[in-house]
Structure formats: structure tokens, C-alpha cells
Amino acid sequence: MTVSKGFKVTDADRKTRVGIAVKNLDELKKKTIDKFKLKFSPGQIDFQTTDGTIIESEEYFQTLPPQTLLIWVPAGEKAHTDAEILYKTIREVNEEYLNAGEKIQEFFTEKMKNKVYKLAEVLKGLDAEKTKLSAKADHPEWFEGLNTTAKTKEDYMFRRAQDRIRTYFYKTRDEIKNRREVPINAATYLFLELDAKLKLNKYHGCYFNRANSAGTDNMKSICDREGTFQCQGRWDKEQCLYSPRHSINPYVSRESRIIFQTWNLDHYKERSRSVIPAVCAALRTADFTVEDTEVDGWQVALSKKENTTHRNVFLDIKSIYNDLFTLNNLKFVHIVCHDKGAHYSAKAGPYLLQ
Structure with a gap:
């Protein structure tokens, strides 16, 4: 109940x-x-x-x-995030002061992305001596305004990473299951397997948890042991091209934690434009039957192509999982380096093994 x-x-x-x-x-x-x-x-x-x-x-x-x-x-609309409200508040409360200098006026004539970037730069170093503190009792102002049961910064950040990965899971599942051309039994099987693996990996909460900085592969935090995140650059670049490189440590202060919300986990091979269509194509290939079959340690769905000489076809669940939820296909980027345009050269699939 x-x-x-x-x-x-x-x-x-x-x-x-x-x-x-x-x-x-x-x-x-x-x-x-x-x-x-x-x-x-x-x-x-x-x-x-x-x-x-x-x-x-x-x-x-x-x-x-x-x-x-x-x-x-x-429905269909979005409210301002805490980061955007923080910016607006600073602008309104300090208008007279902020209009005093040429450089400050320039701050508010640029695009929002650059405003957030410069605001993050201003916030660097605030409460720096408290960065290493972890418990809510030791750094209560870091938790100000939060409705959370988390007792440490690490626990809170762990949950925020889980939220982002869960969002990818639910959005992908709903988008695929709403496509009439996709066999429902195949889609149901796929998402049961993906969900089981995500639960095993704790929805990759490790990505934002500095306590996992010494982890391996996709069970390692994106930040270092102090909690500093470095921008990994636009999807089509090997690294952040800005100098100095974009960075943020949300463990420093409440303000830095709020600004951290504007950073993105960006899919190199786009989830909506590339991964989902490729998954749908794989699911449509044949009627998958569930069998106790493993490929490279992953349970798979087996498809027997009737009336052909082709071998059995396996759904490559491991590759689908990696492209949706792991750092194999995710880059952590500053808002300035988040390109929302089509990633034409990054193609996903075909997600089939023979």
C-alpha cells in the first residue's frame, strides 16, 4: 500500500x-x-x-x-531555476551599484550564458576554507534553502546526479513506448534490463560525489577529491577551449551549488535525435523473445529471423545503456559550451549483435 x-x-x-x-x-x-x-x-x-x-x-x-x-x-512551460532567480535578485538588489562602472554594465548587456559564466567566476573562492567540510552540522549555510534529508554534501550531490540519470531513463522509456511502430514486448524487456542495471549501479550517483573520485570507469566521479569539476568541452571538441578552462566546485558554497545547476550532462551522440531512433530501429528489426542468453556479461533479447538464412540477432543492451547513461557518451559541460544544435557527425546504433 x-x-x-x-x-x-x-x-x-x-x-x-x-x-x-x-x-x-x-x-x-x-x-x-x-x-x-x-x-x-x-x-x-x-x-x-x-x-x-x-x-x-x-x-x-x-x-x-x-x-x-x-x-x-x-504544461509545456518551465519556471526559472534557482540559478536564474539568484542572478535576477543580484541584479535588482544591487542595480545602483552595478550600474556604476563600465565593466559591470557590460556584465548585463551580454547573453545570459555569459552572465551566468561571469557570475560563477565572481563566486569562486567564497567560503573556500569551508570547502572540505562535509556534514550539515559543520556547514549549515551550504544547505540553506534545501528540502533534503541528506546529512552531508556528498550525499546531496550523489542524489542530484541520480536525478539527472533517472530523468534520462524515464524520458527515453516514455518516448520509445509511445511510438506505435515499436513492439511493446521488446521495449518492455529492454527497459526492465536497463532499470535493473541502473539500480545495480545506483543510478550513477557517483558522478557528482567527490568521495568517488578514486573510482574506476563509469563508477567514478567527474570531479576531483576536492569537488572541482572541469568543463569537458563542447560535444565536437576534445576539451574546453576557454582560457582559463571553465570549472566549478559546488562544495564551496551555497551560491556555487546553485550555479552548478546550469552545468549540463550532454550526450555526444544525442539522446533524442540519434540514440532513440537507433534503439527504435533495433527493436523493430524482429520480434524479440526473452531467453536466458548472455553476451559479454549482459542479458540480451534474442531475435530469430524466420524464413531466412541469417543467424540469430541479439539486442545490444550494453551499448544502449552506455550511450544513455555513462561517460562513454556523456560530457559534463559549462553552459557556454553546451551546444543544443544537432550533433550531425555523432551517430548512434545499430544496437544489434549477430
């Missing part, structure tokens, strides 16, 4: 915050509409976390800890 959990719900302006106890996402939508007196139906609103992550499925909703702050938005 599902137990009710309490959440804090606010609107995009953060002006009103109410506590709501619910058992599922649909109930949260209905109660939010009632509490905020909205003229929407449940299907016309969405929820997002303060770092901009959209709650797209019931399964993801159930992973959220009690007292998580959620922002309701009209």
Missing part, C-alpha cells in the same frame, strides 16, 4: 508555498489545483524541481524524498 508523503508546492514566482500530502502524482495535481484555485485540469499542469527537472512520470515522482519543493507550471 502506497504511503502518503508530504511535499512543498509553490508557483513560478515562489510567492506562495503550501504543504500537500499525497500518494501519487495524479493526486498531487488535483490537490495543487484545489489549493492554488487554478483553472486547469490535471493534464494541463506539470511539476519541476528547483533545478529545472520536470517530473515526467509516476515512477520518478515516487523517488522524490518527502518535503521536496516542487514548482507547478502550465
Whole structure:
């Protein structure tokens, strides 16, 4: 039996915050509409976390800890993240001072990406002596404004990395299962296998956890043991081309933690434009049957091509997993180096083994 959990719900302006106890996402939508007196139906609103992550499925909703702050938005829209609100607040509170100098005026005439970059540079070094502190009791201001049960910085950052990977999983699963041309049995099998592997790897929470800096392969943090992340450069570059290279340490201060939300885990081979179409093509190749078959340590779905001389075809679940969730295909990049254009030269698939 599902137990009710309490959440804090606010609107995009953060002006009103109410506590709501619910058992599922649909109930949260209905109660939010009632509490905020909205003229929407449940299907016309969405929820997002303060770092901009959209709650797209019931399964993801159930992973959220009690007292998580959620922002309701009209479906298809997004509210400002904490980082964007921080920027806006600094701009409004310090307008007279900030307009005093030519360099400061230049700060606010550039594009938002560069504004966030320069803001991050300004924040470097704040509370630097507290960087190594870990426990909430030792550095309480780092946790200010967070609705979390995490007792250490490392635990909190571990969960934030898990959130990003879970988002990729749920979005990919929903997009593929909504395609009518994809055999439902094959898609169901694939995502059961992917989910089992993700649980085994703890949804790669290690990526943001500095305690995992000495790990190996895809079970290692992206940062060093102090918690500093280096930009890995645009998808088509071997490294960040800026000098000095973009870097951030979210373990330093609350402000740095907030700015960290603007950094991206970017797919080299794009998830939506390349990986998903290639996975769908593989799933359409034949009707997969579930058998106790292993390839390179991974359980696979076996497809027998009828009325042909071809050998059995195996779904390459390992490659799909790596391209969706691991550093084989993910680069951690500063907002300036995040290119949202098509990655034409990076092709995924075919995700079949013979």
C-alpha cells in the first residue's frame, strides 16, 4: 500500500508555498489545483524541481524524498531555476551599484550564458576554507534553502546526479513506448534490463560525489577529491577551449551549488535525435523473445529471423545503456559550451549483435 508523503508546492514566482500530502502524482495535481484555485485540469499542469527537472512520470515522482519543493507550471512551460532567480535578485538588489562602472554594465548587456559564466567566476573562492567540510552540522549555510534529508554534501550531490540519470531513463522509456511502430514486448524487456542495471549501479550517483573520485570507469566521479569539476568541452571538441578552462566546485558554497545547476550532462551522440531512433530501429528489426542468453556479461533479447538464412540477432543492451547513461557518451559541460544544435557527425546504433 502506497504511503502518503508530504511535499512543498509553490508557483513560478515562489510567492506562495503550501504543504500537500499525497500518494501519487495524479493526486498531487488535483490537490495543487484545489489549493492554488487554478483553472486547469490535471493534464494541463506539470511539476519541476528547483533545478529545472520536470517530473515526467509516476515512477520518478515516487523517488522524490518527502518535503521536496516542487514548482507547478502550465504544461509545456518551465519556471526559472534557482540559478536564474539568484542572478535576477543580484541584479535588482544591487542595480545602483552595478550600474556604476563600465565593466559591470557590460556584465548585463551580454547573453545570459555569459552572465551566468561571469557570475560563477565572481563566486569562486567564497567560503573556500569551508570547502572540505562535509556534514550539515559543520556547514549549515551550504544547505540553506534545501528540502533534503541528506546529512552531508556528498550525499546531496550523489542524489542530484541520480536525478539527472533517472530523468534520462524515464524520458527515453516514455518516448520509445509511445511510438506505435515499436513492439511493446521488446521495449518492455529492454527497459526492465536497463532499470535493473541502473539500480545495480545506483543510478550513477557517483558522478557528482567527490568521495568517488578514486573510482574506476563509469563508477567514478567527474570531479576531483576536492569537488572541482572541469568543463569537458563542447560535444565536437576534445576539451574546453576557454582560457582559463571553465570549472566549478559546488562544495564551496551555497551560491556555487546553485550555479552548478546550469552545468549540463550532454550526450555526444544525442539522446533524442540519434540514440532513440537507433534503439527504435533495433527493436523493430524482429520480434524479440526473452531467453536466458548472455553476451559479454549482459542479458540480451534474442531475435530469430524466420524464413531466412541469417543467424540469430541479439539486442545490444550494453551499448544502449552506455550511450544513455555513462561517460562513454556523456560530457559534463559549462553552459557556454553546451551546444543544443544537432550533433550531425555523432551517430548512434545499430544496437544489434549477430
